[in-house]
Amino acid sequence: xxxxxxxxxxxxxxxxxxxxxxxxxxxxxxxxxxxxxxxxxxxxxxxxxxxxxxxxxxxxxxxxxxxxxxxxxxxxxxxxxxxxxxxxxxxxxxxxxxxxxxxxxxxxxxxxxxxxxxxxxxxxxxxxxxxxxxxxxxxxxxxxxxxxxxxxxxxxxxxxxxxxxxxxxxxxxxxxxxxxxxxxxxxxxxxx
Amino acid sequence: xxxxxxxxxxxxxxxxxxxxxxxxxxxxxxxxxxxxxxxxxxxxxxxxxxxxxxxxxxxxxxxxxxxxxxxxxxxxxxxxxxxxxxxxxxxxxxxxxxxxxxxxxxxxxxxxxxxxxxxxxxxxxxxxxxxxxxxxxxxxxxxxxxxxxxxxxxxxxxxxxxxxxxxxxxxxxxxxxxxxxxxxxxxxxxxx
Amino acid sequence: xxxxxxxxxxxxxxxxxxxxxxxxxxxxxxxxxxxxxxxxxxxxxxxxxxxxxxxxxxxxxxxxxxxxxxxxxxxxxxxxxxxxxxxxxxxxxxxxxxxxxxxxxxxxxxxxxxxxxxxxxxxxxxxxxxxxxxxxxxxxxxxxxxxxxxxxxxxxxxxxxxxxxxxxxxxxxxxxxxxxxxxxxxxxxxxx
Amino acid sequence: xxxxxxxxxxxxxxxxxxxxxxxxxxxxxxxxxxxxxxxxxxxxxxxxxxxxxxxxxxxxxxxxxxxxxxxxxxxxxxxxxxxxxxxxxxxxxxxxxxxxxxxxxxxxxxxxxxxxxxxxxxxxxxxxxxxxxxxxxxxxxxxxxxxxxxxxxxxxxxxxxxxxxxxxxxxxxxxxxxxxxxxxxxxxxxxx
Numbered sequence: 001x002x003x004x005x006x007x008x009x010x011x012x013x014x015x016x017x018x019x020x021x022x023x024x025x026x027x028x029x030x031x032x033x034x035x036x037x038x039x040x041x042x043x044x045x046x047x048x049x050x051x052x053x054x055x056x057x058x059x060x061x062x063x064x065x066x067x068x069x070x071x072x073x074x075x076x077x078x079x080x081x082x083x084x085x086x087x088x089x090x091x092x093x094x095x096x097x098x099x100x101x102x103x104x105x106x107x108x109x110x111x112x113x114x115x116x117x118x119x120x121x122x123x124x125x126x127x128x129x130x131x132x133x134x135x136x137x138x139x140x141x142x143x144x145x146x147x148x149x150x151x152x153x154x155x156x157x158x159x160x161x162x163x164x165x166x167x168x169x170x171x172x173x174x175x176x177x178x179x180x181x182x183x184x185x186x187x188x189x190x191x192x
Numbered sequence: 193x194x195x196x197x198x199x200x201x202x203x204x205x206x207x208x209x210x211x212x213x214x215x216x217x218x219x220x221x222x223x224x225x226x227x228x229x230x231x232x233x234x235x236x237x238x239x240x241x242x243x244x245x246x247x248x249x250x251x252x253x254x255x256x257x258x259x260x261x262x263x264x265x266x267x268x269x270x271x272x273x274x275x276x277x278x279x280x281x282x283x284x285x286x287x288x289x290x291x292x293x294x295x296x297x298x299x300x301x302x303x304x305x306x307x308x309x310x311x312x313x314x315x316x317x318x319x320x321x322x323x324x325x326x327x328x329x330x331x332x333x334x335x336x337x338x339x340x341x342x343x344x345x346x347x348x349x350x351x352x353x354x355x356x357x358x359x360x361x362x363x364x365x366x367x368x369x370x371x372x373x374x375x376x377x378x379x380x381x382x383x384x
Numbered sequence: 385x386x387x388x389x390x391x392x393x394x395x396x397x398x399x400x401x402x403x404x405x406x407x408x409x410x411x412x413x414x415x416x417x418x419x420x421x422x423x424x425x426x427x428x429x430x431x432x433x434x435x436x437x438x439x440x441x442x443x444x445x446x447x448x449x450x451x452x453x454x455x456x457x458x459x460x461x462x463x464x465x466x467x468x469x470x471x472x473x474x475x476x477x478x479x480x481x482x483x484x485x486x487x488x489x490x491x492x493x494x495x496x497x498x499x500x501x502x503x504x505x506x507x508x509x510x511x512x513x514x515x516x517x518x519x520x521x522x523x524x525x526x527x528x529x530x531x532x533x534x535x536x537x538x539x540x541x542x543x544x545x546x547x548x549x550x551x552x553x554x555x556x557x558x559x560x561x562x563x564x565x566x567x568x569x570x571x572x573x574x575x576x
Numbered sequence: 577x578x579x580x581x582x583x584x585x586x587x588x589x590x591x592x593x594x595x596x597x598x599x600x601x602x603x604x605x606x607x608x609x610x611x612x613x614x615x616x617x618x619x620x621x622x623x624x625x626x627x628x629x630x631x632x633x634x635x636x637x638x639x640x641x642x643x644x645x646x647x648x649x650x651x652x653x654x655x656x657x658x659x660x661x662x663x664x665x666x667x668x669x670x671x672x673x674x675x676x677x678x679x680x681x682x683x684x685x686x687x688x689x690x691x692x693x694x695x696x697x698x699x700x701x702x703x704x705x706x707x708x709x710x711x712x713x714x715x716x717x718x719x720x721x722x723x724x725x726x727x728x729x730x731x732x733x734x735x736x737x738x739x740x741x742x743x744x745x746x747x748x749x750x751x752x753x754x755x756x757x758x759x760x761x762x763x764x765x766x767x768x
Contacts, residue, residue: 005199005203005253007581007584008199008200008203008584009203009206009207009249011581011584011585011588012203012204012207012208012396012588013207013210013211014585015585015588015589015592016207016208016211016212016588016592017211018589018658018662019589019592019593019596019662020211020212020215020592020596022596022662022663022665022666023215023596023599023665025666027666027669027670027673028670030679031670031673031674031677031678031679031680032677032678032679033679033682033683034679035679036683047659050655050659050662054651054652054655057585057655058648058651058652061581061651072250072372075246075250075253076246076250076371079242079246079249082210083239083242086210086211086214086242087214089214089215090214090217090219093219094219094220094223097219098223101223101224102223102224103222103223103224103225103226103227104223106225107225107228179652180648197391197395197445200391200392200395201395201398201399201441204395204396204399204400204588205399205402205403208399208400208403208404209403212403212404212407215407264442264564267438267442267445268438268442268563271434271438271441274402275431275434278402278403278406278434279406281406281407282406282409282411285411286411286412286415289411290415293415293416294415294416295414295415295416295417295418295419296415298417299417299420389583389587389637392583392584392587393587393590393591393633396587396588396591396592397591397594397595400591400592400595400596401595404595404596404599407599456634456756459630459634459637460630460634460755463626463630463633466594467623467626470594470595470598470626471598473598473599474598474601474603477603478603478604478607481603482607485607485608486607486608487606487607487608487609487610487611488607490609491609491612
C-alpha cells in the first residue's frame, strides 16, 4: 500500500531540491566569460551537492525497491531524510558564497551528517518493520560504509575549523566512494 | 478513473510547497555559525510547517486510498485544500520574520484553520460521492479529532493577540497529536 | 505508448506553475494584519489564476483520458499549451502589482486567449490523430463553449483600455462557467 | 527494475527546469504594454530554451522507451544529462540580459554542446548495457544528426566572438531540425 506514492513524493522532492539549487547561481553583472570567475567556487559547490543528491536518489531508489509495506514510521523516517536534504541548497549557497570560511564548511558537513543519519534511521525503521531476515535486513548488514561516512562527516565538521580545504576534500572523497550504487541490495535480490 | 493523476498532482504540489519554503531561508551575510542565530526562529517555523505538510501528505495519502471514483466535486475540493496549503510558505515566512508578533501568528493559525476545514470538506465531498456506508464514511465517523483541531486553530488565532507564545505552543501541540497517521482508515480497511 | 509520461510531465509542470505563483506574494514589512491590505488585489489575482490553472488541469485530465496514441504532434501541441500556461505567474504578478492598469489587464487576457487557443489546437491535433469518429472527436463537437471563451478573452483585451474592471469581471465570469469539468467527455465515455 | 522511477525523476527535473525559467522574467516597473519592450529579447530566449527542453524531453521519452534494465552507469549518465540541462535557466537568463554580447552567447552554446554530449553518453551507456543488436543500438546507428548538432554548437561558440547573431541563428536552426521527434526509434520499434 502506498509505496508508489512514497516513491513519487520522494522523487518530486529530490527533483525540486536538485533543481532549485541552480536558482542560487545569480548571473554576473558583466557580459564576458571572465565575469564568471567569481562564480566558480559556487559552481563547484553546486556540482558537489548535485552529486550528493544524485547519490541519495540512487540509493533511495534501491532501498525502497526492497520495501513491502509502508508503515507510519517509514513515512516519517522518509520525511525526516527529505527534511535534511532540503537544507542542502541553503548550506550549498552559504558555503559557495564563503568558500574558504570555516563556519559554512562545518555546517555543510553537519547537514551531510544529519542526512546520512536520517538515511540510517530509515534503514533501521525498514528493518524493524520488515524483519532482520528480510531483503533489506540481509542486504545492509552491519553497514560499515554508512558508519564510516558518518564518521567522515563528523571529522569534516571538526577539520573545518583547522584546515577548511581538508574538510571540503573529505566531503568530496566520501562522495566519490558512493558514486557506485549500493551493490549489496542488487546482490541480495539476485541471490533470492 | 483519474485517481492516479489526482494523487500524482497532489504529491507534486505538496512536494513543491514543502521544498520552496527553504528558499525563504536566506543565507546570512557573515560566515560564522553565530551569524545563523537570527535565523533560528525562522528555521523552527520551517520545521513546524514541514511537519504540518508531512501530516497532510500522510493523511491525504490514506484518505485517497479509500477513493473509488473521482468526481468533479472531489477534484475541486482537493484543489481547494492545496490552495490553502500553498499559502503556508507565505505565512511561515511572515511569522518567521516577526516571530513574536501577534498578526503573523494569528494569520498562521488562520491558514491552518482553513486548510483543516478544506480537508474536512474534501472528506465530506468524498462521503457524499461514495456513500455513508463506504470505507471513508465508516472510517471517519464523527471526526472528533478533526473538529477539535479546528477549534484549537480558532483558539490560536484569538490567543495570538493575548499571549502569542501560547498560540504558537498550541499549533505545535496539535501537530504532535497528528504525527501518527490516521489509524481509523487502516482499521476500516483491515476490518473489510 | 508514453501517455503516462505525457500526463506525468504535464501534471508536474502544472503543479509547479500553480505553486510558484505564491512565491510572488512577498511578505509585508509590518507585522499587523492591516499591513496585508496592499497585498489584497495581488492575492485575489492569485486566487483567479489558481482557479484557471485548476480548470486547465481538470479539463486536460479529462481530455488525455480519451487519448490512445501519443504522436509527435500531440507532444508539441501539449508543450505549446504548457508554454502559455507557464506565463500565467508572470502576468498574474504584473496585474497584481498594477491592479487597475489597462496594460497588465490586457496582457492577462492575451495570455488566457493564447492558452485557450493552445488548448483548442491540442484538441484538433488529437482529433486529427484519433479520427473524427473517435471519443474526443464525438465529445468535443463544434466546441461552442471553447469558442465563446476565446471571444470573451479577446473582448477582455479590448475592454481593458476602456473599463479595466469590466475586463477583469469578464475573466472571472468565464472562469465560473468552466468550474464544472467538461461533461461532454464523460457523457461520450458512458455512451460507449 | 526502476525504469518507472528513472522516468518519473527525469520528468520532474525537466518540468521544474522548464518552469523555473519563467521566474527569471521579472515584471517591468511601468504598467503599459510598451514597458514590456526591454523584456522581448529575454522572452525570445525563454522561448528558445523552452523548445530545447521540449526537444530533450521528447527524445528522452523515446530513448528510455527502449530501455530494459537500469544499471548504475545509466543512472549516472542520466543525472549527468540532467545536470547540464539544469544550467539552461542560468545561461538563458544571462544571454537574455546581454542579448548581443559574445560571452553569454558562447556560454549558451557551450551548455548546449555539453547537454548534447551528455545525451550521446547516455545513448552509448545504454548501448553498452543493452548490446549493439538491441533496439537502441539498431535505432541510433552512426547518429549523424547528433554529431552534426554537436559540431554546430561548437561552431556557435566560436562564431559568438565574431558575429554573435550568427551563433544565435545557428542555435535556432539546430533546434528546428529536432522539432520532429526522433523517428529512428519509432521505426525500429515497428520493424520489430
